Amino acid sequence: MTDTDDFLDQVDDPEERRGAVDHPILAELQQAIIDLDAELTESLTLEAIAEEISPLAILQDGLTAGVKVVGDQFGRGEVFLPQLAMAAECMKKGVQHVEPLLEELELDDDDTGGIVVIGTVDEDIHNIGKNIVITMLKANGFEVIDLGVDVDNERFIEAVREHNPDILGMSALMTMTMDHQAEVIELLEDEGLRDEVKVMVGGAPTSEEWRVEIGADAYGDNADVAVKRAKELLTDRQLA
Numbered sequence: 001m002t003d004t005d006d007f008l009d010q011v012d013d014p015e016e017r018r019g020a021v022d023h024p025i026l027a028e029l030q031q032a033i034i035d036l037d038a039e040l041t042e043s044l045t046l047e048a049i050a051e052e053i054s055p056l057a058i059l060q061d062g063l064t065a066g067v068k069v070v071g072d073q074f075g076r077g078e079v080f081l082p083q084l085a086m087a088a089e090c091m092k093k094g095v096q097h098v099e100p101l102l103e104e105l106e107l108d109d110d111d112t113g114g115i116v117v118i119g120t121v122d123e124d125i126h127n128i129g130k131n132i133v134i135t136m137l138k139a140n141g142f143e144v145i146d147l148g149v150d151v152d153n154e155r156f157i158e159a160v161r162e163h164n165p166d167i168l169g170m171s172a173l174m175t176m177t178m179d180h181q182a183e184v185i186e187l188l189e190d191e192g193l194r195d196e197v198k199v200m201v202g203g204a205p206t207s208e209e210w211r212v213e214i215g216a217d218a219y220g221d222n223a224d225v226a227v228k229r230a231k232e233l234l235t236d237r238q239l240a
């Protein structure tokens with residue numbers, strides 16, 4: 001049994017599992033991304049791992065926090081597309097080292113037997129967050145079928161027919177693309193498939209309020225919560 005297992009046994013709250021949120025390396029990591037310094041982002045990520053800071057804290061309070069600042073700067077017109085792309089590159093440099101550790105964060109060793117079909121919605125190519133969600137779902141015993149990015153509404157429906165998943169996951173990172181999540185749910189209803197699958201939504205502009213508005217079954221604001229919600233949905237299905 002590893003220290004991580006001990007830690008996970010003690011705390012079931014995802015917020016707590018992140019741990020070490022105020023470590024100075026995390027602030028430096030954030031700043032490295034804000035400075036668009038990919039090399040420093042990578043070396044600080046490795047340093048944070050060596051310091052045994054929880055991978056979820058590195059991901060959320062270091063890397064994601066930094067990339068969001070650059071996103072906000074872009075939104076205010078202070079930086080432009082090349083800078084946004086560089087921030088994404090920085091993020092990837094860090095994430096590549098954190099992902100293998102996320103795979104060890106499973107809460108139990110059993111396969112859930114659950115199948116998840118997931119993709120980023122039509123007209124949206126953001127996939128860093130979706131891919132992290134996939135890594136953690138797989139690590140927690142889900143079989144995942146990744147439809148990729150820019151997935152049109154009908155393709156989601158086809159995939160539900162083809163794979164008969166327990167859960168359909170949709171990621172949307174832009175306000176102008178999040179409506180596709182609602183459209184896919186409507187299509188599922190029109191096609192008589194809505195009762196066949198649970199729908200889970202996520203991505204920066206989405207929220208619990210949005211989930212309720214569009215009639216999805218679950219919302220996760222990060223990958224850790226996504227896994228927790230997916231497990232709950234699976235239990236609901238098995239009890240139904």
Ligand code: B12
Pocket residue numbers: 064067068070071072073074075076081084085086087088091123124125126127128129130132133169170171172173174175176200201202203204205219220221222223224226
């Ligand atoms: C990196 C980035 C890019 C990269 C993407 C690289 C890639 N391979 O993904 C590049 C440079 C390509 C890019 C392009 C664009 N981008 Co961009 N981008 C971002 C940025 C800065 C970070 C996104 C990210 O990776 N975050 C880190 C990950 C870890 O977090 P996350 O995605 O939120 O995922 C977590 C959770 O949301 C959740 N989650 C995610 N998906 C799912 C799914 C489910 C089912 C669940 C349960 C949970 C879940 O778990 C994840 C892990 O914890 C955001 C800013 C922001 N605040 O999000 C802008 C942002 C999303 N982009 C934006 C824009 C406008 C664009 C462009 C249109 C710019 C342009 N003029 O071309 C294009 C879009 C092209 C397209 N058609 O999609 C805007 C959207 C504005 C809006 N409100 O609509 C943002 C918000 C920036 C801003 N403030 O203006 N972008």
